[in-house]
Amino acid sequence: MRIESFAGGLFGENSYLVVCPETGAGVAVDPGAGAAEVLRAAERHGATLEAILLTHAHIDHVEGVPLVRSAAPDAPIVLHDADRPLYDGVPQQAAAFGIDIPRLPPVDRSWAHGDTFAFGRCAFEIRHAPGHAPGHVILVAGGDGVALVGDVIFQGSIGRTDLPGGDLRVLMRSIRQQVLSMSDEVRMFTGHGPSTTVGDERRGNPFLIPHYGGELA
Numbered sequence: 001m002r003i004e005s006f007a008g009g010l011f012g013e014n015s016y017l018v019v020c021p022e023t024g025a026g027v028a029v030d031p032g033a034g035a036a037e038v039l040r041a042a043e044r045h046g047a048t049l050e051a052i053l054l055t056h057a058h059i060d061h062v063e064g065v066p067l068v069r070s071a072a073p074d075a076p077i078v079l080h081d082a083d084r085p086l087y088d089g090v091p092q093q094a095a096a097f098g099i100d101i102p103r104l105p106p107v108d109r110s111w112a113h114g115d116t117f118a119f120g121r122c123a124f125e126i127r128h129a130p131g132h133a134p135g136h137v138i139l140v141a142g143g144d145g146v147a148l149v150g151d152v153i154f155q156g157s158i159g160r161t162d163l164p165g166g167d168l169r170v171l172m173r174s175i176r177q178q179v180l181s182m183s184d185e186v187r188m189f190t191g192h193g194p195s196t197t198v199g200d201e202r203r204g205n206p207f208l209i210p211h212y213g214g215e216l217a
C-alpha cells in the first residue's frame with residue numbers, strides 16, 4: 001500500500017492518495033485543498049481512483065470532493081451516517097469560514113464499524129472512532145502496518161472536541177479502544193501535520209499520559 005499526502009488550505013489539511021502497487025487501484029482519502037495534487041499524483045502513477053473515502057465531514061476534509069468526483073465520476077463517496085448532518089451542512093461550514101466551495105455530490109455509501117474496504121489487493125478495516133465528530137472513522141491496514149486516523153489523534157495532540165457533535169470523553173474512549181489497541185509499530189497518517197506511530201503517541205502524547213500513564217488502557 002503506497003500512501004502520499006498533500007497538505008493545503010486554511011487548515012493545512014492532509015489529502016491522501018492511497019494506491020495498491022500491484023494493481024494500480026487507488027482511493028482518495030479526505031480530499032481537501034490538496035485534491036488537485038491527489039489527482040496529479042494518481043495520473044503520474046497510472047492509478048485508477050476507485051473511491052472517495054471520508055474519515056469525517058469537516059469542511060477541510062471534504063472541500064476537494066467535487067474535484068475528485070469530476071475526475072472519477074464512478075468513484076463512490078463513503079461516509080459514516082452519523083456525519084451526514086455535517087456533510088449536508090458543509091455550505092454553512094463554508095460560510096462560517098468564508099470559503100467558497102462547489103456543491104458537494106451526495107454520499108453513496110455508509111461506513112459501519114468492522115467493515116472491510118478492499119481496493120486491488122489492499123484493504124482497510126473500518127473502525128468507528130467518534131468524539132472529534134460523531135461519525136468519525138479510522139482506516140486501518142494492519143498487515144501493512146498503517147492507519148489513516150483523520151482528526152482523532154495527531155503527533156503530540158488529539159482532535160478538538162469543541163465543534164458541533166464533539167465530546168472529549170467519547171474521544172478519549174475512541175483513542176483507548178480504537179487507536180491504542182493497535183500495535184506500537186503502526187504508522188498513523190493524520191488529518192493535519194506529520195505522521196506518527198502508535199508507540200510514539202502511547203509513550204509521549206501529553207494528552208494521553210495523564211489519563212493512562214502511557215499504558216494500554
Ligand SMILES: [Zn+2]
Nearest residue numbers: 056058132151
Ligand atoms: Zn475535523
Ligand SMILES: [Zn+2]
Nearest residue numbers: 013060151191
Ligand atoms: Zn481536520
